[in-house]
Amino acid sequence: MLVAGWIGLFITSLNLIPGGQLDGGHILYAISPKAHKIFTNFLPILLFLMGTLYWVGWMLWGIFLMIPALRHPKVAVELELSRGRLVLGVIGLVIFMLTFTPTPFYNSSLMHFFGIDRFGAAP
Numbered sequence: 001m002l003v004a005g006w007i008g009l010f011i012t013s014l015n016l017i018p019g020g021q022l023d024g025g026h027i028l029y030a031i032s033p034k035a036h037k038i039f040t041n042f043l044p045i046l047l048f049l050m051g052t053l054y055w056v057g058w059m060l061w062g063i064f065l066m067i068p069a070l071r072h073p074k075v076a077v078e079l080e081l082s083r084g085r086l087v088l089g090v091i092g093l094v095i096f097m098l099t100f101t102p103t104p105f106y107n108s109s110l111m112h113f114f115g116i117d118r119f120g121a122a123p
Helices: 002-015 023-031 033-053 057-066 083-099
Strands: none
Touching: 002 083, 023 033, 023 083, 033 057
């Protein structure tokens, strides 16, 4: 049951990444379209860096978020969120921060595959 719970939390955190068409991206867009645009443009770079240092799978997620078809569509009318919906959006982002881990799988960074540890020395 522990592994099933971990997988559920891992998939939840992947879906709540605040960028593109992911649920976290929709939440961030509803809270602030400007912050969503800035974060979505910066996020692939951050994910490539994380793939180098922590888990090579982050590079794949960075590639997904660079695909223009997976960007958040323009919304014609942007309504102000009610206080309750804003609180729910913040709760969603907090859930992302609580479930996210940069290293979901041990020794699976790009640097590890090349035989270099994070501090530049060979293991």
